[in-house]
Every structure is written in C-alpha cells, then in structure tokens.
Amino acid sequence: MATTPTDSGSSANTGLIAAGVILVVCLFATFSMNPARAGLGLKGDESTYVAMGLSAAYDWDFTYERVDLDRFFQHYQSGPEGIFLKRGTRPSIDVDRTWPFLHLGGEPDSASERLYFGKALSYPLAAAPFIRLAGLRGFYMLHALLLATGLLAVYAFLATRSSPTSALLYALAFFGASVMPTYVVRYYSDFFIFSTVLYAYFLWLYKEVAPAAEGRWARFLRSPASDIAAAAILAVATYSKPLNLPLAAPIVLTLLWRRRWVQALKTGAVYGACLIALFAINVAITGEANYQGGDRKTFYGKFPFENAQYGFNNRGTDVTTNEFTAEDAFEEGYFLRQFARNWFYFFFGRHTGFIPFFFPGALALLLYLISPGRRQVWRLLIVAAALATQSFSMIWMAHNWAGGGGQPGNRYFLGIYPMLVFLLPPLRSMWPGLVAWVGGVAFVGHLLVNPFVASSWPWINTQYGLLRLLPIEMTMPNDLPIMLNQQRSRIPYGENPQLKLYFLDDNAWLPELGGIWVAGRARTEILIRVPVELSAITVSADSMVPNRVTIKAGRAATTIVLKPGSPVTIDVPAKGYMVELGYSYVLEVETESGIVPRLAVPGSRESRFLGAFLKIAGVPAIAVVFP
Template sequence: MSRPVRLTLLSLALFLAIFPLTLGKPGLPTTIKADEAAYYLMARSLVEDGDLRCETQDIARLAEEFPYQAVENLILMTDDGWRTVYFGKPYLYSFLAAPLAGLFKANGLVAFNMLLLLASVGLGALYLARHNGEGLALLFSAGFFLLSNAFAYVWWMHPEILNLFGITACLYLAFAPPPTGFVGGGRWARLGALVWNERTRPFFSGFALALAAYNKPPFVLAGLGAFVLFFRSRGLRGALTWCSGVAVGGLLFAGIAVAFTGHPSAYLGVERAGFKIEEFDKLPVEPRIAAAPDAAAETTAASGESADVAAGGGDSAPAAAADEGPKNSWWWIFRPPEIDHRTLGNLGFFLVGRHTGLLLYAPFVTLCLLLFLVFARRSPERWATLAGLFGVAFFSLLWIPFNWHGGGGFVGNRYFVSALPGFLFLVTRIAPPWIAAVGYALGGLFVGPILFTPFGAPVPQPTLQAHVRNAPFRFFPIEYRLGRQIPGYRGQVASGAYFWGRRDVFLPRRDEMWVQGGKPVEIWVSSGEPMIRPVFRVETETAPNEVVLRLGDAKKVLRFDSRTPPGNTTEVTLDPSVPAPTLPERREDRPYYRYKMSVAAERFAAKSYRQAATPDEESGFLVGAIVTYLGTEGDLARDLFHVEWVRGDVPRTMTAGAAVEIRGEVRNASPFGWPAKGPTRVALAYHWLDADGAPIVWETDRASLPANVPAGSTFEATLEVEAPAEPGRYLLELDLVRERVAWFSHRNPGSTLRVPVDVLAADPAR
C-alpha cells in the first residue's frame, strides 16, 4: 500500500477512533440499550475485579455513566440457584475490549469497535488492491463498511463489530497471501515470517473465524469460501489445517470461559434471565433456598426437576423472573427448521424490508453482487462464500422466523450485519471505476441519516428507526410479520380491525385515531374479515381543510369549510377490493386480511392531550384529521335494537342534584350480539323527561356492558343516575345506545323502560 493511501487510512482512523473518546459521561448516550449492560459490566469487571461475577459493585458502576434511566435488560446467569451470579452473555468481546474499557470505560468499548471496523476497511482495501488501483480499492472498501448499518453498531457496546472483523480477517487471510515485503530484513520481520506464512495461513484464517463463531456458531458458515479455497489449493491438508484453526480458537475461547465461570459458554448448562435495574445499590436477584425435604422429594419425583424455590421476602419482579427455571438460549439450534408460508415473505423483507433490508442498509452489497457476476463468476471459492452467506441468512430465517432480524433493538438486520464482509470478497475487478460513486450515492440515499445520527435522531417520538421516516423508505415494504418488535409504532383495535402506524404521526385516543396533517400518513390495517364497504367518521380541527382518505384501491377526497360541529365532521364509506387473505403467524390462528391505509390532511392544528401514565403532563399533537372506524356498512345496518327489560330497580323519589345507583337486568332480544367495546359499542344510558314525555336532559353518562352480550343473553349492570337540579315530577327513561350509530329508542320506539320519579328539593340543613 503506497504512502498516500496509508496516510489517508491513518487519518481517517485517527479521526473516527478519537471522536468516541471525547464523549462526556454521564451524557451521550443517556442510557443503555439491548444487551449492552452485560457486555459493558463484563469489561469493567474483568479490569477492576478480575472476574465475570455480577456483584453489588458491578451494579453500582451503571450509575457512574448511565444514571438517568433504569437499565431494562441486564442478562445474568447462574448454575446454583442464583447464589453465584455471572453475566449471561459470551465474554469474548468484553475480554478483548477490556484494556480500552479500563482506560476510557464505555467510550473505550466504542473506540474498540471503531478500530475493528477501520481494521476491516484496511484489510478490505489490501485485498481489493490485488486486483485494482490502491486508491480505488480504499475508496470501495471504505464505502462498503462505513456506508452500511455496520457503522451504526460501532456505537453499540455489542460484539457485532468483533464478529464482523473476525469474518473479514478470515476471508482476507484466505483470499490474500502474506505481503511479499513481510519477509524483508530484520529480526521482527523474520519472526513474523516464521509465524505468518503460506503454510500457517489456513490455520490463522480459521482461528480468526472463531472470533465470530464463538459468539454465534452459525457464522462458521461465512468461512465456507475459505475452506473451499484451501481445499482446492492445498488438498485435504489445507482444509484440515483451516478447520484446526477454527477448533483451536473455539477451544481456547471456551477454556477461558470455563476458567471464569465453569461453563464453556453463557448459553450452555446455565439458567439465564434478564433483569431491570432500577436501584444501583443492590443485585436484582435473590438466591433461591431449598424447599422442605418432603416437598422437595415430591417435586423431584413428579417432574425430575430441581426442587429449589424462590427465597421468601423478595418482592421484586426480577427475583420472580429468576424462579422460572433453567433457561438455555440455544435450545432452538437443536430443533428442526420451520419452513412454511412465512419463509418466502421473510426472505423478501430480509432483502428489501424498510427496517431490515440488506440491499438498503448495505448498498454496496448490490454492487458487489454485480461485479462478482461480471468478473468473478467462474470462481468456485467465491460461489462457496456466497453459499455460506445464504446459509447464515437462512439459519435465522428458518430456525428463528419470529426473531430473524435481531430482536427489538436493531438498525437493519442485527444478526446478519456481521456477515457483510463476505460480499466484499466476492469482488475482484472494480470496473468501471465510477461504480464506486454509485455506491456512495446509494449510501447517501439510505444510510446517511444513520451515519450522522449514530445515537438516534432528535425527532418527535425518537427511535433508532427514525431514519425510515425519510422519503426513500416509504417505497419499500414494511415487515408486518415482525409487528410489535419494531420500535416506534403503536396500534389500536377498532370495530374488529387493528390499525397500526408510526408513533410520531399516528395517535390512538380512546376510539379515535388522530392523524398528523401536512403530509400523507401510512396506516396498516388487519382484519379477520374482509372490510366490505367500511365506514369512517372523519373530523377536522381546522378549516378550510382537505383530507384524502385511501384504503387499498379506494379513495375519497373530503373538503371541510368549518371547524365547528356539524360542519367539521362527516361519515364516508369506501369500497376497497378484497385482498388475498394473509396466513397467520401461528397455524392455529385464522387467516386475516391486510390493507394499506393513507390519510393525507392538507392542514393541521395543535391539539393537547394527557397520557394516562403521566396525567399531570400535557402533550401536543399536530392533528390534521381525526378518523374513527365505525365498522362495515353491513355491520352498521344490523338490527340489534331490540331489548327486554327484565328488571330495573328505580326509586320513586330522588333528591334534586343527587346521584343514585340503579341496578338493572337486561336481555338482548335482537338476533345479533351487542359489542361491549369499540367505537360503536352498546352502552346503557338514561334520559330525563317531563311529565308529558318531552326531553329535559338527553345526553347523560353511560354504563358499559360487562362483556359482549350474545343474542338472547342477559346481563346485569349498575347505572349511576343524577337527578335534575329542579324539584318536580319527571319520567326517568332507561335506554340503550349504539355509540355513533343510534339510540335504541330511535330505531325501535317503545324499547325503553320509563318510570315516574318525584324529585324532591334538597334538605337545606345539608
């Protein structure tokens, strides 16, 4: 590598590696995410305590740099009923990062990640320089690694970048021979040549792969190309030498784990659990104590399992969680893969899903595949590399189809990001040279926001997935099968359908859906039945306003000239085509129907609200339209307005202004059930009429049904009735209402229960 190219790489490395060391703590980031707590504390425990046990002083270290919020998921493990507690993640990443963690704590782990990523850039450039100019090789390698979601994981105290480096080093040592200048003069050069030469290269290639395979065994498939290359070039001896490198590395790393914890891995032979840390001065779990001998014998005889029970006196949820029994996180490796209707759809999401798509979050991969097919398609070892990458991908897609993307915390596909280097080693010649510029353009289109906001964007309802709110991503499919595992979304059930949208533009409030104005808002709808002519109630908070409502292929344009009732509200019926049914995630569930909904309000107005969790805090939302799904036209047309009043305990006298509880028993005399929930639920209510039957007070408080009431069934309910303020002779009318549709008394006159009541003046003495 020439001096200018080396200087360029060194300058980039100095800038990117020094920057993380400058971040003030406590400060940025404000809290720990995913599994970071275990990796962070392991690194510090190794440096400061020389062990991997989780003790009180380890928990206290969380408060030194991350005191602002509770830590949600500290993974711990035990093999003796939580009397001895170890950190429950593979130790290797923390072990290697410990020196920098000892100097710089959390920032040291991030700097360690950055150095590993830059080392991967350098190895990639050295490999590509065998087939291309050095400048072009560095440009392509830097774009490949830095303009991908791998850069996002530099800022995670996680092993993804270590795994990525291990695979990069494995393939580099396989596809690129030792540099010719390595064996020049000097004692160190001769020693280096003795250790790293053509005979030892297969061993070190396999050993490097063990860095990744120890953390995630399926990553051994990423080295398939290296295995084939050594087998083709050196025969069985070369292949076995490579395998011995993997084995020696794995045994070495497992042996160190045994020395620290008594187990070769945090996933074997232990009980594991995740704990929320809210107090930084004590362990989140208490040891179990043995049950009485007789009880223990019965338990053991009946189940063959441990008779330990949780220690008494503990009142924390984590301690209870620890009592659920042994947990082995690798159980899923030893079961048959699940190949079903989800596989093909998940493969599509794996490639182009807006939150997980490989081609979106690593845009240079597309260029690598094209260059491979044009210039290197006759290379068996590169085909083997590609097959190994498919193996890594399909392992997650088939063995953990419910979690193939990397769990609730992720940017792109967290489980596959470590395997990305395999695509770089498919490339030989880079031609035409300007194709690298195409990769950088694609990087700006898709991963630029990730690059410049590594800790997340400062946006409303912040989330690590905030970049998908940018324009390019809306053209790609959303991973609906992952559902609630994708942060930044929320949903609401209304009239038998589930509506799901982004938190920053979609706010369910009771039966309503507040939708932000000023831009189209996507909402995804799932329904157990086809939505045949669905009916929506649309309300505006500002006027004039235009609201465009779409559901599937149906569209309505609504114009509002008033912001006050009744001109600010309308009902609209859509007529979308029926989509093909979607098979459910679980075989025992019924198929359902998916629709894409869009609400585009031209203008918006700020509207305040309070959340139940924080009633004293007022929040605001830029409401363009308030949409309420009432149900299908056929459902709303059902004649369910028939009722039989079995009993109504109405007092004959009441005190003016006083509230009285009235108990009643009601029978559903209609041929259809009464819904207890939803925008058009049935509720019990009352009216006050004068002696001639004219309404005095019509709209009153409701009493909810205790549950859905099938046709012909009865239910009992209690209704709180407030007497009129003025004394006199009144009629109390008990009525039912189908909210937002009609009163029973209007659809079926005579269906109410009327009782004369004398309202007496209140006692002045009171």
C-alpha cells in the same frame, strides 16, 4: 474516469495514511465526549456488555456481584436495564451406555452472592484492556482500532488489483455508506463480530489476489499459516454468534477442492479446537457451555443484589435459548410462504433490507455476478456460505431473523456483510466507488448525520427519504423498530375485535376522543394487529376544513371528499398477512389539507396542524362471536 495502478509502496502508504487518519479522528472524538451520555441511553444488550466489560477490566472475572451493580450505577446513575443474568452450575460428567456415552450434567451453584452474565464473553474481553485504560471510553477505543484496521484490510485487498484511489474510495464507502456507523457507536458485539469475519477472510483470501512480495508479513499472508489464523479468528466469530457457523466452510472446502488434504484437516481442526475451547471457558466460568441457556433471565427496574428483597428468584423474566424451535413454523403450515416473503424483505425491506442498508455490499455482489471471475471456486463458496447463513437465520428465527428489538438494518447480517467485499472484481475506475457512495447515502445518509440518534431511536430512520418508499416487513410485526417506542406501539383500540395499533411515523397522533387525528397535508401509516382475519376496515372520517382523504389498507385506494361537520363512513377493502397468531394490516391515510385551530378558531388552544379525524373498526372476514 479510469485510474491506473501505482507501485505497491505508494499503495501501502495510501492505506496506512487513511487508516491512521480514521484512527486519530475517532480517538479524538472518543475523548471529547461523555460515553455514558453520548449514546442517549443504553439499548438492548448494551447493559450486559457494559457490565461484562467493566467486570473483566476491574475484577478480572465475568461474575455478577453487588460490586458490579454499584459500579454500573456510578457510571449511569441508573441500573442495567435489560441485563441478562443466569445462575451458575456445578458441572458433572456421567458415563453410561447410551450415546454419546459421556453426558454433561450439573447442579445449581450454591453460592447466593453471585450470578453470571448471559452473553458471550469475547467482545467484552477484547474491550477489557481499553476499559482498564480509559473507562467506558475503552469500548470506543476498541471500535476505533477495529474500524481503522478493518478499513486497511479492505483497502489492501482491493488495491492488489485496483488503483489506490479506486480501492480507497470503495473501502471508505463499504464502511461509511452503509448502516455500519450506527453499530460502531453502540456497545454491541455486532461490530466486533463483523471485524473478526473481515480479518479472517482477509487472511484467507489475500494470497488469492496478491502478487509475490518479500518480507515476513508478506510471506505470512501468502502462506498456509494465514489459513490457520483465519480459522482461529472465525471460531471467535462463531462462538460470539453461532449463526456464523457456515462461514468457516469456504476455507476448508476450497482446500479440499484443491486436494490439499493435510492443510484442510489442519485448518478444520484448528477451527474446531478453538471453538470447543471457547465454549469450554464458558463451562469453566458458569458450568454450562451455552451462555444463553440454563436458568437465564433479563431484568428491568429492579436488579439482583440491589437489596435483600431483590434476588434472582423473585425478579426478572425467563429468556432461555436451549433448543432449536423452527419446527413450530413448519407445523403451523405457513413456513414456506413466510420463508419466501422473508427473502423479499431481506433484499428490499424498509427496516432490514440488504440493498438500502448495505448498498456497497449489494453493488459488490452485482459486480461479482457480471465479472469474468464469478465461477472461481472460492468465490462461489463464499456466496454459498452467505446464503446458507442467512437461510439458517430465517429458519431458526422466522419472526426475528434481522436481530430483534428493532435494530437499524439487519443486525444478524453483519457477520455476512464483510464477506461480500472479497467478491469484488478489479476496479478499473472510480465509478464503482462513486456509485457505492451515492447509492448508500441516498438510502441511509440521514442515519450518518448523527449515528448516535439513528442507533438509539431507529424508528425515526424510516419516516423520511427513500427508505419510506420500501415495503414494511409484515412477517415480523413485533420486531420492528417502532416496538422500541412503547408509547406508539401496541396501542389497544376499539373492540370486537380489539385492534393493536403501531404508529409508524409522526403524522398521526395517539387515539383521543375515540378516534385518531391525522396531520394536514401528510401521509401516515398505521400497522394494525388483530387476532382474526379482516375483509375490510371501516373508517369514519371528519375534517374541520374541506378536505380530500385517500385511504388504503392493502388493496385499492379509496378517496373521499370531506366537508366540515359532515363525517363520511366507508369500508376500505383490506389485505393482510397472517403471522404470530394474528393478522397484520397497514392502514395508509393521506390528507390534502388541514387547519391549525388556534389560528383559525376563536378561543382554541389547539396548535397542531390537523387534517382528518378518523374512527376505525375491523370487519372480520368470517362472522365471529366475541366474548
């Protein structure tokens, strides 16, 4: 299925038409829905970004006051659940003889009628003009523009060495055959950060592959000025998420490798100056450079300025990020083992895996590794920066390296993902694009059917299809998507030791009558958290019909044959993982048959398809005396 390149004019038209169609379709969709309802409720950081965007658009500030709360209720008929707010500080500079001689300090803001938002201002600031124009739809207008221009940039880069058809097919797959659509439809900064990195790398690398051309835009893309622009945009990405700090290094290091000393100095200086300027804006607004530091809280249920009784002091939960805390993991002695395991989950994890959720990027990396140009310095530096960024994330947030809060896929990887498309070698046929589509859809196609649902209820994404065949991320039990479904997570069960149950699918019901019903002809997985190490899990199983039940807890599976009214008790060998001051185990249960009592038992109103009734208990590996 070979393809042949066409002239540059035809290639450019193909990209413009595709981007235009995407933009028009997205804008029509934006104005055909209620943005306050389409997202099925606000998630995670969305309340903060929505409030910031509305404040910037209508008040021309990033200050939280009573008017911001009123405005939020008017849009959502509820409060900004999970909003991050902080006190302001009146900054001061002290000079003394200790390094670094200038010390930034300050006193709490004396104004009691205002607070400040505890998130980066870049994304809501970019959305503000569109919000002013179209209300909440302004967020989706911005996303539509980012999506269309991002697609155009990827296509333009690939089309310099590939046919328009091959380039467009892969460009569409890069966005559409991955988890990206679930982030396009949410009010998060992640898609904005993805776009800034994509634009920056396009500005930097287009000249590496493009033939000579005339015109102002063509000359700019092939000039040193494009490096300067890329550095400035990357500063925005780094300010928005400091984890992206290594992403600017490949630009400067490539220039140094080529002995372009002055250009390297200029590029690095612009990056540093823009980054400092962005944090200086934070200082000017809140009195602190760190938007996640200081006196910062998150609020649920009751909100500051809702009435005279509800204020910052007597409501909210402290959530301050002031320092690097990876040392805790080193001191506990299991960091290296966890670090290695996290890399395995990074590639193959059920909820966060690079291969299943970013398959076009994984394919791009594979094609790069087998290409003749894999030793080009700028490509090697891109790979090194990606590895450094992901490694830093795993060191800094050993239990939370994928974004926390149970997001679909690896949210923190969205800043790295756009880099991978620039590793692609020339596409000689349509096959790479087709494989990217088939592989991506095989893993996440069900997420793309309704990205709003997949984004809002991410715990259902991994209950079906190929994703369910992948391993559960045992190193981050309290940041799995099921945590967003509070009715089915951290369920206390039993005693001595007490277990915390996380029901990872809908094939088992919550505890009742001291046990757990598993559906008939179904397989369920229950994550178990326990404060002590277990050698086995005692399972007592019963069934209303003759049944075969297979049970596994990390070691060899055990199959038992059940007869109605004759429960069987066994000890299932258990193998778990120590993490976060406890141990995690996965209990897998599969039933062969079942019954609907309402249809088989006179007088019964039970309409569930019941397979086996289980009672479970942990067997400590070492004798423990429980209080």
